[in-house]
Each structure stands twice: as C-alpha cells, then as structure tokens.
Amino acid sequence: MNVTDAGRAWRLRSHRAEDLPLDRPLMSWIRGDRVAVRDGERVLTYDRLGEEARRIAGLLAEAGVGPGSVVMVGGRRGGMLVPAFLAIELLGAVYLPCDASWPARRVESTLIRTDAAVVLTVDDDPDGSPEVVAGAAAAGRPLLRAGDAANAWEGEARLGDPRAPRYVLFTSGSTGAPKGAVVEHRGMLNHLFSKVRDLGLGPDDVVAQTAPLGFDISIWQLLAPLLAGGQVVVVGDETVADPEALAAVVRREGVTVLELVPAMLRLLLDVTAEAPPALRWLMATGEELPPRLARRCLARLPGVGLMNAYGPTECSDDVTHHVVTAGDLVLRHLPVGTPVANTDLYVLAPEGDRWRACGPGEAGELFVGGAGVGRGYLDEHDRTREAFFRDPFGAADGRVYRTGDAVRMLGPGGPLQYLGRVDRQVKVSGVRIEPGEVEAALRAHPEVSDCAVVARE
Template identity: 35%
Template sequence: VVLHTARADRHYLPCQAPLFPLTVFGREGKDGTYEAECWFDEGTFAPRVVELFCASVERLAVHFAEVGGGTGKAPALSLTDVPFVGPKDTGQILRLGGADRTDGPLVPPRRIDTIFSEVADQRPDAVALVDDTGQLTYRQLNERAERVAAGLYALGVRRGTRVGVFLDRDASLVVALLGVLKAGGAYVPIDVNYPAERVGYICENASLAHVIVRGDDSGFPPVGGVRAVPLGQLSTPALDPGADGVRSDPGSADDDAYVIYTSGSTGRPKGVVVPHRNVAALLDATTADFGLGPDDVWTLFHSSAFDFSVWEIWGCLLTGGRLVVVSYWVARDTHAFYRLIARHGVTVLNQTPSAFAQLARIDGQERGAMPVRLLVFGGESLDVRVLGPWFARHSPSRCRVVNMFGITETTVHVTARTITPADVLKRSRSVGAALPGWSVSVRDDTGRVLPPGAAGEIYVGGAGVADRYLGQPELTARRFVMDPVTGDRLYRSGDRGRLHPDGTLDHLGRLDSQVKIRGHRIELDEIRSVLLDDPAVGAAVAVVRETVPGDPASSRIDAYVVSATDGREVDTRRILDEASRILPDYMTPATLTQIASVPLTGNGKPDVARLPEPVVGHAGRPDRQRTAADAPDGAGGLADAVLGVWSRCLRREVMADDNFFELGGNSLLVVRVLSEMREQGLPGVTPRDFYANSTAGQFIRLVEQRSS
C-alpha cells in the first residue's frame, strides 16, 4: 500500500510494474478526499478476484463515511452501537445467504405419509425395504403400516398424539414409524440402548401414553402411566384399516411429524418438534440436484433417535428407492458393513466423518468395486484430509461427495457443498451454500448481520426451522427468534461461521460448550449437571480430548470432580456408575479424575489447559507398569499380540485386568482393533463378542478359543 499527496502539475507512479502481486496506490487531494488505483499481477490474481477486493474496499470506505457522519452528530455514540453494514447492504447480504430466494421448487407443503402413499401407488411391487430377515415391497410396507395405524387408533391415538417407538433397527422399525404417521400421530424414537432413567424422562417429558416395543422381552423399563405395546398386537387389530375415523381426517402438513431429543445444558435432553412440511421441503430441495430416484439403494445406518435417520428413511422411501436396514451389530462391524454395501449395490451412502474414516480404511484394504454414486457427510464437522486416499481410488466423476451442514432444529440439512480433490488440497472448511428454501446469515452477539468474511454466529431460516422445543417455551423464545429485518423466523445455531462473497459458508466450530463426538451432539454442561447431582461432588467439569490429534476415533470425554467435603476422597467408580444410569454410553465420561479445585481463567471460566492428565483405567487407580503377574493364563505369542494391538489403538500400556472402555475405548476404536487383528492374521472376533468380553484377559481367552 502506497500513499501519496496528489499534485496538480504531476502524476506520480509508485513503479513501472507491480513490485508485489497486489499494490494499492492512494492519493490524497487538497480537499482531504482520496482516490486510489489497484495494480496486480495477472499471473497471481484473476481479474475477478481483484474486482471483489476493490468492491470490498469501496464498501468499507462508504461505511467509514457513514460511521464518521454518525459519530460527528452524536459524539457520545459507542462504537459497539455502530452497525457493521447499512440497511441496503444488509438486505444484499441476507439475499446472498439465501433469504427471499425463488430458485427453489415452489411446491405446496405436504405430509410424509401422503407422499409415501403416492409412491406406493406408483410402485406397488417394487422392493421398498430390506433387512436380515427378508424384504417388503411398497405395497406390503404400506399395508403393514396401515394395520399399525388402525391398531393405534383403536388405542385412542388421534391427530397430534405422540407415540414412543422403542425398537431395534430392522424392517419393523420403519413399519412402526410410518404407522404412527398414518394414524395422524408424531413418533418419538427412543434408542433401545438408552439407560432406563433417560427413557423414563423422555416418556414423561413427551407425555407418552403408548410406546411401541418388540415384545414382552423388549427391555423397555417400567414407566408409570406408559403402556408398552408390542408391535405384533398392533399389526392384528380388531379395527379394520379402512374403518371410518381411522383415515377420515387427512391431517395437515403443519402437524408434528416427530420429536427427537438432543443433549441439553440443564442436565436433561430437550425434545425438538419437527412438522411434516419440513421433511417434504428437504426432499424438494435436494431430489433434483442429487438425482434421487427409484434406481437408488440407501442404507439406514443410524439410530432412529439421531436425526440423520430422518434423511435416510424418508429421503429413500419418498423418492421410490430401496432402503437396506443395517442392524446394530453390522453397523459396528466395518468389514460386515462394507460387504453389505457391495452385496446390496448401495448407491446413496450417508456417514458421519468419524464412521467413514473406518470404512475408508477397509476400502483401501479391499480395493473392491464400490457401487456408491453419492456419498453424503453430516452429523459433525468434516476434515477433508480424510478424503485424500478416497479420491485416489474413486473418481469424483463416478462418486459425488457432498458435505452437508445441519442441525436437528433445522431438519437435518441446511447447506450442501460438493467436495473435490482441490478442496482436499486447500483443506477447505466450506459447507456450501444454503439449500433452496433455506437461508443462512452470520451475526454478532446482538443479532446484527455481519458482512462477508467476518466470523460470528450462524443463524438459519427458511423451510427447515423446527416448530419448537417441547414443553420449553422460554428456551424456544431464546433460540427461535424473529428477524427484525425480514420478519422471518430464525434459529440461532450456536455454531460459528463465516459467509463468503459467493454465498457459501465456512463452519468454524461451536460458540458454547456443545461438541460432537462420532456424530452425536453433546452438551458438556449436561454431563457436568449429572455429575453435580451426586451429593459427594461439589464441582465438576467435562472436556473432550483427542488422544491422537486429528484422529476422531480417539476422541473421549474426560471429567473432573471436586469433593463436596473439603477434599475428602470420593468414589469415582461409583459416581461414574451412577452417571451411566442417566447418560447414554456416548455421553458417559471415559475417565473421572478427582482434583482439589477447578482451575479458572481470568474471566472465571474453567481453564482446560491447566487441568491435570486424567486418571485412565480403573477409576481412582493410578497407572502402573505391566508385570508378569498381570499376564493371562497361557500368555505368550497370542496374548502378547492381542495386548499389543490394544495398546497401540488405546495409545497406552494395557494389562490383563484392564477394561477396554475404561481405558477410553469407544465403538470406533473397537473397529480399529478388530481390523488390525485381521491384518495380523489373528482369529476373527465379532463386535458383539468384543462388547461381551471387554476385559483384556477375557478377550484373550476368547481369541485363544477361536484359534483352537
């Protein structure tokens, strides 16, 4: 940047050619005004880039003039009260982020079950659903769901009634969800692996009178006022599916479709209520761009209590595709899942980046023909570097890779960006532009719109914004706000982002204590609140660490507690056991360490950097060196090989009496252990057997039995 005082009798040039790739030469006139020229090297900068730069400078200059005029009239005005952009630019920025867009499909709001019925009428004999036991055509799926709807009606379920669904992943789960919608109700999915107290809280909070279960041995805990109804009973109701009253009320697209519970900072999960029209809008916004249709084969890989499943189930069935339901244990066995993809010819695959990292590793070993044509990432931030080996084996012209940003409160997805090898080289953090019908803007902590390039909180508007938090009007009012500029209803995401001049969005992480581990959205304050409920705990803090930087599989939750009784030693194992009765396994801390006090920053917040190294292993037991006495019976080549695999994956010395999960193990590391064992030629073990034999000594004995 070169500044010069202008003279009427001469014209000064800073140089004959740009000495720098970009040179700005400014001249100040006698009247105090400025004019400037921009010199640039066309071998370095494209003219369009320089045009954008100059336009940004011009806008900044205009804004400085506006601010100067304002402060001249009101000298006491605080700079924090000065808007970053004027009204005209604010409108342009909002339109840049998708507000008032008209290029999206203009279709009336519709119900999920109505769209499905139309697809079933058009493709009655096409296969809709596949699981380990067989398959269902669209006609069969529709008829079974109608019978479930009739059975629910006989139980008193009416339009707007919420019905719990407590089922494993198989065809019956999809039948039940569709049946609830056909009855006019809203389904509330409850993961069968949730602890009893969390199940009870969801039932109470959602005012559930009925929960659909597998049978009498479903594992559903007794909950007062809630009737567990076996799916088999609903499928053979006394009331005929076509009887008057069952379907006489067609319902509305504005009716609630489902309630999914997410982690909450109060120590209890919060229910997000999403209407039918949102799901229909999501499919309208993506079907043409992604080429979704009857030739596609999808997988239902994720829990129905995770909103990614909404996209998997209805994205497939409402476009006429074939949905392959992946059982719980196959989803945890990456080799088995890889074979399932090949066997069924899966064309549309949805994955969290954490889960995909394991699948990509297996793909590199197998080097088989992958039928996937569309790979969609969601649920957590994507580090594009994981895609380098993938693109080396799979051309982006054969398999489109799409990164999508979204939140449960905005109906799964908000933006989409097709990832290319160039993005991998640039380490792009872009999640793309808003879907047609959605909008994004970046704002400061007072809600004012920020210009492109400035980082702030991501606000989401448009067709995907959820209706409310169930039974929490105050939280709803804080997070779902009205835009004073457009009058639209927006959701404050709590995510940090940056808008680009082309309307694409960078995702820069979270603004609060919320994190994502293996696709699960977690409020660390919820974990802290649960720990503080224990009378022995006076203070608590929870943090997330990657034991191997950049490796999502190594992510774990470390918790710290301070004794409530002047430093007296607490039973950390008991406290963790109590917490596991309330928190699902993915939220239960891997370690719990007692400390004298929580270190604080100058602002009075926990100073994570000053927390001590956690006590890993048996709660409260200090680490110790492995000795001969720790070795299992028959220790030698096989035992040492297994312990070596565990030690490498857990990044610590493992002893025979160590429990894999108490050492910080998780589902992704289980996959890694089993994969490395296969590579070394050790006997195969299924994930189910691993979970049942998670102590090193037990596991070694199991491997020895398999080898013999």
C-alpha cells in the first residue's frame, strides 16, 4: 500500500511487552491441583486437564494428525473443549471450531475447503451433534469422540515456529462464501496475555465462557484464565440465551469476569436488581455499545468495571480496550479504547491512489499492525491481498490489516472512537454479516432472479 509520508503517519502505539512469552506452548502453564475448568457436570484440575489433553492428543495422533493438520472440533460447548484445544496444540495442529448452529452442508463444505484431517466431537451424548456427524460423513472425514480417548500421547509439545497457524475461524464473505481467517500462535498468546494484564486476572478469577465456538471471543474465554491460574466456567448455550438462568449461574459460580454482546447485556440488566457479589468486570464486545446501555450498566452495577472492547477476527480478536467512565456518556459513540500490548493502530484516509494519515478528531479508516495480525484468509490469495499489506510504517516483516471500520482519535494519544463501517458489512447480535453473502445464497435459488439485502433496525 502507498502512504503519503509513511514515516510520519499518525500512530497509536501500545507499550512493547517484550516480556510476553509468545513462543511457549499453552501446555507449559497447565500443572497443579487447583480447579481449572467447570461446566456444571465436570470439574477438571490443572493436572487432570493436562491428562485429558494428552489422551485426546493420543486419539488424534492414532488417526494421523500431526504438525499442520487441521482438526475440526464440534459439538455442544462443555468443559472438554479446553483439553481438546490443548491436545491440538500438543501435536502442532490447527484448531477449527464448528459452531453448533451450523447445518450439515456447511460442516461438509468447511471440511473440504480446509482439507481438515478429522472431526473431533466433544459431546457427552454420542447423538448430541447430528449435523456435525452428517457433515463429517458427507465429507468423508473420520469422526472421533473426545470421550473415547484412552492412550496418552507421550511426546513434547510441537510448537516450533511461534508464527505457525494455531486456529482458523470463518467470517462472513461478501462474495457468498465465508472466509477462513488464519491466526498464528504468537498472535493468539499476545491477545490472551493482553486480557490477563488489562483485566488483572489472577488465581481467584472465574471467567464465564459464554460465546459460541464460531465467535473469536470464545478463544480467550476458554484459555486466558489458564495463564493466570484462574478458572473457566463453561456456560451452555441454553443458559446463555436465558437472562434469568445466566444471572443465576453468574451468582452461583462466583463469576468475576462476564463478557456479552450488548443485545444480551441489555436483557441481563432487565433481570438483575443488584451486582453479583463476585463480579469485577463486565465486558461488551461484538457490536457497538450504546451510551444509554452503558449508563444503565454503571448505575445498576456500581463497583463493577465496564470494559468496551473492539477487534477483528483477522487480528487475533480484540486490539483495543477501554474502561467506560461517566464522562464518556456524553459522546454519541463510546470510545473503544487504546491498543493492547504489541499493537499499532493507524487512522488513514484515501488520497487519490495513496493513503494519508488522519490527525486527532478526523475520521478515517482503521489499519492494525503488530503481533496480532493474522496470516490472511485460508487459500484465498486475492481476498488476502485486498485486506493484508506489508507494514509500511514498522518492521520489514510485519503486516497491517485493513479493517473496513471508520474511526477517529479523540486526542493525540487516543482513545479511538468507532463510527461504523465503510462498506456494507453489518453486525447482528455480534455476528459479522455481509449482505452480499446473503444475496448470493438467495440468488442460488432457482425461483429467485435477483434480490437486495439491507439491515433494518
């Protein structure tokens, strides 16, 4: 990309956290007899978590999974998700989550596009995920069940290059086909440690895992507490969808960190009379947090920090954090914050065939650089070239990602204020949706000659 006077481009640069061990495997933190994972049916200590991970790794290795292999993980969310992820990391393979809402046809097409080696289900009920089972059969992929794992894998964690791919998440695509964003190990760890630092996570923290597997935030909810010796409580989909049941779980399980999309947060406040005693942080992400809703949070839950977060899947999830204060509520759009560790943010505006830096208060498009920027889209070179570029501002081997989001800096040092999209992409309950993808699906119907899709409030 061409940038006018790139050396002087306005930059929001985070602190360089050189002490973050971005080249270590997650398994190096998994030891001890403290409780690590709970899901209402099982309790896994750190030692037991490591044992389960090695058993699942043994099951995968027997099926031929090795470094670089893609493993689809599907089924109803539960505590076995965590050892499943760790097992895939142990083998140097790539995690590919399959959302429980996916129909068999999408499971099949995703398996074929990624050339996934196997499908691993984490259901306690053998018949709990018929769509996953049907999709695996249609794609001709072996179906393994985490509960069948027996023989532990005895090898060392095959991390190798910290820039190796760690997971692939599919996002909506404007051409009609979802895009597989590839995230590296070091980018994932950089984001996990950013959550640990900015939330002050420690051994006494209990993080609620509430996000569907297809959401990027599911990754940090499952893994970040483990880096701090804390606990993960996996909350099932039915409970997350029921505000009263969710509020009861937050109280009963002593949840200290809860993250929700604003649409669900609004429903939770409707049934919450006072702050749960253990809750320290409430996080809003996935879509814009309205000032009116933030005002309700601050008034209803005094003493609970409200963090607004922003980030694209392509950059290992959140790239900014912002603690909302009463002073922010006068703004039409709440700030999304300043960059997390090892992250650079650039606000640029098109100028002919080049880009120029925007000053404070001037709206522009956000570009992200730093450790979290992913590899691009899986086997989609044209789409990757449209969104990922060599970093013209920093390291020679660095990349920047063009987000498509309009922002402005509220001052020379930030924070950023999110203003909306520069294209047609919309978000519904935190889900990225390209109207073009919906249009393409509709036009594929033999009785539809043409169509137009718009988002209506």
